[in-house]
Protein backbone atom coordinates (compact mmCIF):
# COMPACT_ATOMS: atom_id res chain seq x y z
CA UNK A 1 0.00 0.00 0.00
CA UNK A 2 1.62 3.28 -1.04
CA UNK A 3 1.94 5.61 1.92
CA UNK A 4 1.03 8.91 0.30
CA UNK A 5 -2.61 8.40 -0.60
CA UNK A 6 -4.56 11.60 -0.06
CA UNK A 7 -7.67 12.16 2.06
CA UNK A 8 -9.59 12.63 -1.22
CA UNK A 9 -8.52 9.16 -2.27
CA UNK A 10 -9.56 7.66 1.06
CA UNK A 11 -12.91 9.44 0.80
CA UNK A 12 -13.49 7.94 -2.65
CA UNK A 13 -12.40 4.51 -1.41
CA UNK A 14 -14.83 4.76 1.49
CA UNK A 15 -17.60 5.69 -0.97
CA UNK A 16 -16.65 2.60 -3.00
CA UNK A 17 -16.95 0.40 0.08
CA UNK A 18 -20.37 1.85 0.78
CA UNK A 19 -21.65 1.63 -2.79
CA UNK A 20 -24.48 -0.83 -3.24
CA UNK A 21 -25.15 -0.63 -6.99
CA UNK A 22 -22.82 -1.25 -9.93
CA UNK A 23 -23.26 2.37 -11.07
CA UNK A 24 -22.26 3.74 -7.65
CA UNK A 25 -19.25 1.42 -7.51
CA UNK A 26 -18.03 2.51 -10.96
CA UNK A 27 -18.50 6.16 -10.07
CA UNK A 28 -16.48 5.77 -6.86
CA UNK A 29 -13.69 3.84 -8.61
CA UNK A 30 -13.48 6.54 -11.28
CA UNK A 31 -13.14 9.12 -8.55
CA UNK A 32 -10.38 7.02 -6.92
CA UNK A 33 -8.57 6.92 -10.25
CA UNK A 34 -8.99 10.67 -10.76
CA UNK A 35 -7.54 11.66 -7.40
CA UNK A 36 -4.86 9.00 -6.92
CA UNK A 37 -1.34 10.52 -6.96
CA UNK A 38 0.16 9.53 -10.32
CA UNK A 39 3.64 8.10 -9.77
CA UNK A 40 5.53 4.79 -9.86
CA UNK A 41 4.43 3.77 -6.38
CA UNK A 42 0.74 3.79 -7.31
CA UNK A 43 0.99 2.14 -10.73
CA UNK A 44 -0.15 -1.26 -9.54
CA UNK A 45 -3.04 0.24 -7.64
CA UNK A 46 -4.09 2.29 -10.69
CA UNK A 47 -4.04 -0.89 -12.80
CA UNK A 48 -6.10 -2.68 -10.19
CA UNK A 49 -8.73 0.09 -10.12
CA UNK A 50 -8.96 0.09 -13.94
CA UNK A 51 -9.46 -3.69 -13.93
CA UNK A 52 -12.21 -3.38 -11.34
CA UNK A 53 -13.97 -0.70 -13.41
CA UNK A 54 -13.93 -2.77 -16.59
CA UNK A 55 -15.14 -5.87 -14.73
CA UNK A 56 -18.04 -3.93 -13.25
CA UNK A 57 -18.91 -2.48 -16.68
CA UNK A 58 -19.03 -6.00 -18.11
CA UNK A 59 -21.21 -7.13 -15.24
CA UNK A 60 -23.55 -4.18 -15.79
CA UNK A 61 -23.88 -4.95 -19.49
CA UNK A 62 -24.54 -8.62 -18.81
CA UNK A 63 -27.26 -7.60 -16.41
CA UNK A 64 -29.04 -5.41 -18.95
CA UNK A 65 -28.70 -8.08 -21.65
CA UNK A 66 -30.07 -10.95 -19.58
CA UNK A 67 -32.06 -8.70 -17.29
CA UNK A 68 -35.44 -7.30 -18.08
CA UNK A 69 -37.97 -7.05 -15.33
CA UNK A 70 -37.38 -9.19 -12.27
CA UNK A 71 -40.40 -9.01 -9.95
CA UNK A 72 -38.36 -10.52 -7.11
CA UNK A 73 -35.96 -7.58 -7.11
CA UNK A 74 -37.40 -4.90 -4.85
CA UNK A 75 -35.59 -1.57 -5.06
CA UNK A 76 -34.75 -0.30 -1.59
CA UNK A 77 -36.48 2.82 -0.35
CA UNK A 78 -36.65 4.69 2.93
CA UNK A 79 -34.75 4.07 6.14
CA UNK A 80 -34.60 0.28 5.83
CA UNK A 81 -36.09 -2.66 3.96
CA UNK A 82 -38.07 -5.21 5.96
CA UNK A 83 -39.20 -8.41 4.23
CA UNK A 84 -42.00 -10.62 5.56
CA UNK A 85 -41.55 -14.33 4.99
CA UNK A 86 -43.69 -17.26 6.02
CA UNK A 87 -46.24 -19.95 5.30
CA UNK A 88 -49.38 -19.30 3.23
CA UNK A 89 -52.22 -17.54 5.05
CA UNK A 90 -50.06 -16.44 7.97
CA UNK A 91 -51.13 -12.83 7.42
CA UNK A 92 -48.12 -11.33 5.60
CA UNK A 93 -50.20 -9.31 3.16
CA UNK A 94 -52.60 -8.24 5.93
CA UNK A 95 -49.72 -6.87 7.99
CA UNK A 96 -48.18 -5.00 5.06
CA UNK A 97 -51.62 -3.56 4.24
CA UNK A 98 -52.30 -2.33 7.76
CA UNK A 99 -48.79 -0.98 8.44
CA UNK A 100 -48.47 0.77 5.08
CA UNK A 101 -51.00 1.96 2.56
CA UNK A 102 -49.96 -0.61 -0.02
CA UNK A 103 -52.83 -2.17 -1.91
CA UNK A 104 -52.06 -5.86 -1.57
CA UNK A 105 -54.42 -8.75 -2.09
CA UNK A 106 -55.62 -10.50 1.07
CA UNK A 107 -57.68 -13.69 1.04
CA UNK A 108 -58.51 -16.65 3.25
CA UNK A 109 -57.02 -19.12 0.77
CA UNK A 110 -53.30 -19.93 0.45
CA UNK A 111 -50.92 -18.63 -2.25
CA UNK A 112 -52.81 -15.36 -2.65
CA UNK A 113 -49.57 -13.42 -3.13
CA UNK A 114 -47.61 -14.40 -6.24
CA UNK A 115 -44.84 -11.78 -6.39
CA UNK A 116 -43.32 -9.37 -3.84
CA UNK A 117 -45.02 -6.02 -3.27
CA UNK A 118 -43.72 -3.12 -1.19
CA UNK A 119 -45.23 -0.31 0.84
CA UNK A 120 -43.84 2.39 3.10
CA UNK A 121 -44.53 2.26 6.84
CA UNK A 122 -44.44 5.61 8.65
CA UNK A 123 -42.60 5.50 11.96
CA UNK A 124 -42.31 8.81 13.79
CA UNK A 125 -40.23 10.95 11.39
CA UNK A 126 -39.07 8.26 8.94
CA UNK A 127 -40.47 5.75 6.45
CA UNK A 128 -39.53 2.08 6.56
CA UNK A 129 -40.11 -0.14 3.54
CA UNK A 130 -42.20 -3.27 4.14
CA UNK A 131 -42.13 -6.02 1.54
CA UNK A 132 -44.88 -8.63 1.18
CA UNK A 133 -43.80 -11.89 -0.45
CA UNK A 134 -45.30 -15.10 -1.81
CA UNK A 135 -45.27 -17.90 0.77
CA UNK A 136 -42.80 -20.66 1.43
CA UNK A 137 -43.97 -24.16 2.35
CA UNK A 138 -42.43 -27.45 3.48
CA UNK A 139 -41.78 -28.06 -0.25
CA UNK A 140 -39.55 -25.01 -0.41
CA UNK A 141 -39.51 -21.44 -1.64
CA UNK A 142 -40.72 -19.94 -4.89
CA UNK A 143 -37.78 -19.28 -7.22
CA UNK A 144 -36.50 -15.78 -6.76
CA UNK A 145 -37.67 -15.36 -3.16
CA UNK A 146 -34.23 -16.11 -1.74
CA UNK A 147 -32.79 -13.07 -3.52
CA UNK A 148 -35.56 -10.86 -2.16
CA UNK A 149 -34.77 -12.05 1.35
CA UNK A 150 -30.99 -11.70 1.01
CA UNK A 151 -31.22 -8.12 -0.16
CA UNK A 152 -33.20 -6.95 2.86
CA UNK A 153 -32.15 -5.37 6.16
CA UNK A 154 -34.49 -7.30 8.44
CA UNK A 155 -36.78 -10.31 8.13
CA UNK A 156 -40.15 -10.81 9.79
CA UNK A 157 -40.92 -14.53 10.04
CA UNK A 158 -44.71 -14.77 10.22
CA UNK A 159 -46.31 -17.65 12.13
CA UNK A 160 -50.10 -18.00 12.41
CA UNK A 161 -50.59 -18.22 16.18
CA UNK A 162 -54.23 -19.18 15.69
CA UNK A 163 -53.31 -22.26 13.68
CA UNK A 164 -52.74 -25.79 15.00
CA UNK A 165 -49.75 -25.89 12.61
CA UNK A 166 -47.95 -22.97 14.20
CA UNK A 167 -45.07 -25.04 15.60
CA UNK A 168 -44.49 -26.70 12.26
CA UNK A 169 -44.59 -23.29 10.57
CA UNK A 170 -42.03 -21.98 13.06
CA UNK A 171 -39.57 -24.85 12.75
CA UNK A 172 -39.91 -25.18 8.99
CA UNK A 173 -39.52 -21.46 8.29
CA UNK A 174 -36.47 -21.28 10.55
CA UNK A 175 -34.88 -24.41 9.14
CA UNK A 176 -35.27 -23.29 5.53
CA UNK A 177 -33.66 -19.93 6.27
CA UNK A 178 -30.89 -21.58 8.29
CA UNK A 179 -30.21 -24.15 5.58
CA UNK A 180 -29.84 -21.38 3.00
CA UNK A 181 -27.60 -19.42 5.36
CA UNK A 182 -29.93 -16.42 5.36
CA UNK A 183 -30.08 -16.37 9.15
CA UNK A 184 -27.76 -17.73 11.79
CA UNK A 185 -28.59 -20.19 14.57
CA UNK A 186 -27.23 -18.30 17.51
CA UNK A 187 -29.23 -19.02 20.57
CA UNK A 188 -26.86 -17.28 22.94
CA UNK A 189 -27.22 -13.95 21.15
CA UNK A 190 -30.91 -13.87 22.03
CA UNK A 191 -30.76 -11.28 24.79
CA UNK A 192 -29.12 -7.99 24.01
CA UNK A 193 -27.09 -6.39 26.77
CA UNK A 194 -29.13 -3.82 28.64
CA UNK A 195 -32.49 -5.33 27.65
CA UNK A 196 -34.91 -4.94 30.51
CA UNK A 197 -37.99 -6.66 29.16
CA UNK A 198 -36.67 -10.17 29.65
CA UNK A 199 -37.84 -10.95 26.13
CA UNK A 200 -35.45 -12.18 23.51
CA UNK A 201 -34.36 -9.34 21.21
CA UNK A 202 -33.88 -9.44 17.44
CA UNK A 203 -30.95 -11.60 16.55
CA UNK A 204 -28.19 -9.29 15.38
CA UNK A 205 -25.70 -11.63 13.83
CA UNK A 206 -22.16 -10.34 13.84
CA UNK A 207 -20.91 -13.16 11.69
CA UNK A 208 -20.51 -13.16 7.94
CA UNK A 209 -20.47 -16.12 5.57
CA UNK A 210 -18.22 -15.74 2.54
CA UNK A 211 -18.80 -12.01 2.34
CA UNK A 212 -22.53 -12.53 2.71
CA UNK A 213 -24.35 -11.17 5.72
CA UNK A 214 -26.66 -13.14 7.91
CA UNK A 215 -29.84 -11.20 8.42
CA UNK A 216 -31.37 -10.15 11.71
CA UNK A 217 -34.93 -11.35 12.20
CA UNK A 218 -38.01 -11.15 14.37
CA UNK A 219 -40.57 -13.93 14.68
CA UNK A 220 -44.08 -12.48 14.40
CA UNK A 221 -46.91 -14.55 15.89
CA UNK A 222 -49.96 -13.28 13.95
CA UNK A 223 -53.72 -13.37 14.52
CA UNK A 224 -53.56 -12.92 18.31
CA UNK A 225 -57.29 -12.16 18.26
CA UNK A 226 -57.82 -15.88 17.55
CA UNK A 227 -59.03 -17.86 20.62
CA UNK A 228 -56.20 -20.45 20.42
CA UNK A 229 -53.41 -17.92 19.95
CA UNK A 230 -52.55 -17.30 23.63
CA UNK A 231 -52.03 -20.98 24.32
CA UNK A 232 -50.05 -21.50 21.10
CA UNK A 233 -47.78 -18.53 21.85
CA UNK A 234 -47.18 -19.87 25.36
CA UNK A 235 -46.12 -23.24 23.93
CA UNK A 236 -43.86 -21.64 21.29
CA UNK A 237 -42.19 -19.49 23.96
CA UNK A 238 -41.66 -22.51 26.21
CA UNK A 239 -40.13 -24.55 23.43
CA UNK A 240 -38.07 -21.74 21.93
CA UNK A 241 -37.30 -19.17 24.65
CA UNK A 242 -34.28 -18.10 22.59
CA UNK A 243 -36.42 -16.63 19.80
CA UNK A 244 -37.40 -12.96 19.52
CA UNK A 245 -41.15 -13.68 19.30
CA UNK A 246 -43.64 -10.81 19.04
CA UNK A 247 -47.41 -11.23 19.00
CA UNK A 248 -49.62 -9.13 16.75
CA UNK A 249 -53.13 -8.91 15.37
CA UNK A 250 -54.12 -6.59 12.57
CA UNK A 251 -57.13 -5.75 14.73
CA UNK A 252 -55.14 -4.56 17.77
CA UNK A 253 -53.68 -1.10 17.32
CA UNK A 254 -51.50 -1.25 20.44
CA UNK A 255 -49.80 -4.44 19.21
CA UNK A 256 -49.30 -2.87 15.79
CA UNK A 257 -47.72 0.22 17.39
CA UNK A 258 -45.42 -2.00 19.48
CA UNK A 259 -44.43 -3.87 16.32
CA UNK A 260 -43.56 -0.64 14.49
CA UNK A 261 -41.27 0.35 17.37
CA UNK A 262 -39.73 -3.14 17.50
CA UNK A 263 -38.98 -3.04 13.76
CA UNK A 264 -37.27 0.33 14.13
CA UNK A 265 -35.19 -0.98 17.04
CA UNK A 266 -34.25 -4.19 15.20
CA UNK A 267 -33.05 -2.22 12.16
CA UNK A 268 -30.34 -0.74 14.40
CA UNK A 269 -30.55 2.66 12.81
CA UNK A 270 -30.62 6.19 14.15
CA UNK A 271 -31.92 9.54 12.96
CA UNK A 272 -29.62 12.53 12.84
CA UNK A 273 -30.80 16.08 12.22
CA UNK A 274 -28.46 18.65 10.75
CA UNK A 275 -28.31 22.38 11.16
CA UNK A 276 -26.45 25.19 9.48
CA UNK A 277 -24.48 27.57 11.75
CA UNK A 278 -26.77 30.17 13.29
CA UNK A 279 -29.88 28.54 11.84
CA UNK A 280 -32.49 26.29 13.46
CA UNK A 281 -32.12 22.55 12.78
CA UNK A 282 -33.96 20.80 9.96
CA UNK A 283 -36.30 18.68 12.06
CA UNK A 284 -38.31 17.40 9.08
CA UNK A 285 -35.95 15.08 7.31
CA UNK A 286 -33.36 13.26 9.36
CA UNK A 287 -30.36 11.47 7.91
CA UNK A 288 -30.65 7.78 8.69
CA UNK A 289 -27.42 6.09 9.72
CA UNK A 290 -26.44 2.73 11.21
CA UNK A 291 -26.23 2.79 14.99
CA UNK A 292 -22.68 3.53 16.12
CA UNK A 293 -22.04 5.94 13.22
CA UNK A 294 -19.75 8.91 13.78
CA UNK A 295 -19.65 12.55 12.74
CA UNK A 296 -17.46 11.44 9.84
CA UNK A 297 -20.08 8.90 8.68
CA UNK A 298 -22.67 11.68 8.73
CA UNK A 299 -20.40 13.89 6.63
CA UNK A 300 -20.04 11.02 4.11
CA UNK A 301 -23.79 10.54 4.01
CA UNK A 302 -24.28 14.21 3.14
CA UNK A 303 -21.66 14.29 0.43
CA UNK A 304 -18.63 12.18 -0.13
CA UNK A 305 -16.35 15.20 -0.48
CA UNK A 306 -17.61 16.64 2.75
CA UNK A 307 -15.17 14.87 5.14
CA UNK A 308 -12.23 16.59 3.45
CA UNK A 309 -13.69 20.01 4.05
CA UNK A 310 -14.98 19.35 7.55
CA UNK A 311 -13.30 21.51 10.20
CA UNK A 312 -15.38 20.67 13.22
CA UNK A 313 -18.81 19.67 14.39
CA UNK A 314 -21.10 20.69 17.22
CA UNK A 315 -23.66 18.37 18.76
CA UNK A 316 -26.91 18.93 20.62
CA UNK A 317 -28.45 15.86 22.30
CA UNK A 318 -26.02 13.14 23.29
CA UNK A 319 -23.15 15.52 24.06
CA UNK A 320 -22.39 16.60 27.62
CA UNK A 321 -23.61 20.11 26.92
CA UNK A 322 -25.60 21.65 24.08
CA UNK A 323 -23.57 22.73 21.09
CA UNK A 324 -20.45 20.95 22.31
CA UNK A 325 -17.62 20.86 19.78
CA UNK A 326 -16.77 17.23 19.04
CA UNK A 327 -14.17 15.35 17.01
CA UNK A 328 -14.89 13.57 13.71
CA UNK A 329 -14.90 10.17 15.39
CA UNK A 330 -17.53 11.22 17.91
CA UNK A 331 -20.21 8.48 18.02
CA UNK A 332 -23.65 9.96 17.46
CA UNK A 333 -26.93 8.88 18.99
CA UNK A 334 -30.51 8.71 17.75
CA UNK A 335 -32.03 12.18 17.31
CA UNK A 336 -28.80 14.11 17.79
CA UNK A 337 -28.65 17.50 16.09
CA UNK A 338 -25.34 18.14 14.36
CA UNK A 339 -23.82 21.32 12.97
CA UNK A 340 -21.00 20.60 10.52
CA UNK A 341 -18.58 23.45 9.99
CA UNK A 342 -16.37 23.65 6.92
Ligand SMILES: Nc1nc2c(ncn2[C@@H]2O[C@H](COP(=O)(O)OP(=O)(O)OP(=O)(O)O)[C@@H](O)[C@H]2O)c(=O)[nH]1
Pocket residue numbers: 086087088089090091092093094095105106107108109110111112113114133134135222223224225226248249250251
Ligand atom coordinates in the same frame (compact mmCIF):
# COMPACT_ATOMS: atom_id res chain seq x y z
N1 LIG B 1 -58.54 -12.82 12.71
C1 LIG B 1 -57.48 -12.42 12.02
N2 LIG B 1 -57.35 -12.77 10.72
C2 LIG B 1 -56.27 -12.36 10.05
C3 LIG B 1 -55.24 -11.57 10.66
N3 LIG B 1 -54.29 -11.33 9.74
C4 LIG B 1 -54.70 -11.95 8.61
N4 LIG B 1 -55.89 -12.56 8.78
C5 LIG B 1 -56.65 -13.33 7.78
O1 LIG B 1 -55.87 -14.44 7.35
C6 LIG B 1 -56.11 -14.71 5.96
C7 LIG B 1 -54.81 -14.73 5.21
O2 LIG B 1 -54.25 -13.43 5.23
P1 LIG B 1 -53.17 -12.92 4.18
O3 LIG B 1 -52.71 -11.61 4.65
O4 LIG B 1 -53.73 -13.02 2.79
O5 LIG B 1 -52.04 -14.04 4.38
P2 LIG B 1 -50.68 -14.22 3.55
O6 LIG B 1 -49.65 -14.70 4.50
O7 LIG B 1 -50.38 -12.99 2.79
O8 LIG B 1 -51.09 -15.40 2.57
P3 LIG B 1 -50.33 -15.83 1.18
O9 LIG B 1 -50.33 -14.65 0.27
O10 LIG B 1 -51.16 -16.95 0.68
O11 LIG B 1 -48.98 -16.26 1.56
C8 LIG B 1 -57.08 -13.64 5.49
O12 LIG B 1 -58.40 -14.16 5.52
C9 LIG B 1 -56.93 -12.53 6.52
O13 LIG B 1 -58.09 -11.73 6.65
C10 LIG B 1 -55.40 -11.22 12.05
O14 LIG B 1 -54.58 -10.55 12.69
N5 LIG B 1 -56.52 -11.66 12.66
Ligand SMILES: [Mg+2]
Pocket residue numbers: 092093094105106112113132133
Ligand atom coordinates in the same frame (compact mmCIF):
# COMPACT_ATOMS: atom_id res chain seq x y z
MG1 LIG C 1 -50.18 -12.72 0.81
